[in-house]
Amino acid sequence: MPRHMTRRRRAAITVPLVAIALVTAVPVGYVASLSVRSRDDVLNGGLLPSHLYWRNWPDAFRAVDLGHYVANSWTIAAGSVLLTLLIAVPGAYFTARAGRAGGRLATLVLSSYCAPPVVAVLPLFFLLRNLDLNNTVTGLALVDGLANVPVAIWLLDGFVRKVPRDIEEAAWLDGLGTWASLRRIVLPLIAPGVAAAALICFFLSYNEFLFALSFAQDSGSQTLPVVLSLFQGDKNVEFGQQAVVSLVGIAPVYVLAVAAQRRLVAGLSSGAVK
Template structure:
């Protein structure tokens, strides 16, 4: 709503502006409707072209992939890459592993992040240090902690299990979840919670029954983001899992690098198979995602 309004007012400002000064034209060139459309097209191409190229590659004969760099297949369209991709590598198992890890770790992240953030904001838990520390762990490169993490996971005998990876992903995605949920909770008027206390809710009930329903779009948007992060995660998956049993999709896809060289066609088919679930998820939740990411919360 807000977005639309500001766009309209910009538009009408251009129409209403009678003095066609240089500043006006400059503004129009950079921020006017044609400029926005061109920008949008550039962005869309940047995102769609690689995916389209992968899709086309997955439909080319293996020999053609090696000999021609053309975007569209020249010879016949074939499904051989798709069949081989699933036959040569346990792709479905990898996808299933990834789904379990991403879903469970996201649920855990949300269960921990919502009360943590609420407590930090409303009860000043941990003073200034705790929130700063959380943000600090977020900006730290994960490779720095890869060895200690490996040691810890091994200590609790969870190496090469989905559970181990779930725990590590939960930990890794907590900071960003806290950081995202922060703004949603801040947008809720404090009085709403105080009204609930006076009306008879405990602090925990207030969080669960008043705050959470109000920040639901934001929590869902955060969930989608951590789900994608977990789905894409490579480093921890690489060092913590080493078998079909627990390898996730990003690790599994490297299996197409075989003795006979890179299987580009199969790899493209597999990559596409891994992208599709995420696209469906984002498509289904796009309304919530946009609402959650733009609106930030509720006005009282």
């Protein structure tokens, strides 16, 4: 193929990708702009600051203990992912291998995700209260972990279906039971899908707001999304400080997404075809 044709193809792919990246970066850039603007400057309109107002950064760190809330968010997200995978991996194995019964379970699990989350707030509140888990990091991790199970099963079902049954049957002939073959044969083969599902469920839990607001009234267990809402008062909104907290919350998750993007893309693409 001629070099000029190769260059044209590269340009045809590169230009749209650069345009999409720039459009995606606009909201983050605007938040960064808000973090160095005073309240009056924000209310006057405009996308760029008329002058740099750096006091938002020290004021935001003095207003709230950002490290504590970021740690809460990460702890809850990590704990919820662990619980989700413990349930979703065998659940996806059953939905993929159990025929009609598995299909019925998949329908039941996915239908539970169709209801708006607010309908579960009241029963979950009383359940956590009876378990003495209100206002605790453990309670939020439990709720988020269970809430993300349908998503994880839906993602992992396709990966399990791609594993040939012949491999499992050979393992059964060698004396392995169902659970042992799942742990020693199927799980290593669907590891990219498990990594992708774990990342997606981590992001869902990290950004969750409704349950965190409803079940964590104590500052010791509140997460970063809840703290962001506290900067909006009855009369004044601290736009700059809110933007600072947003950037601090985005940064570690962005680093995680960039570091794990290959596994995420590889996992999702390998499970795209059933």
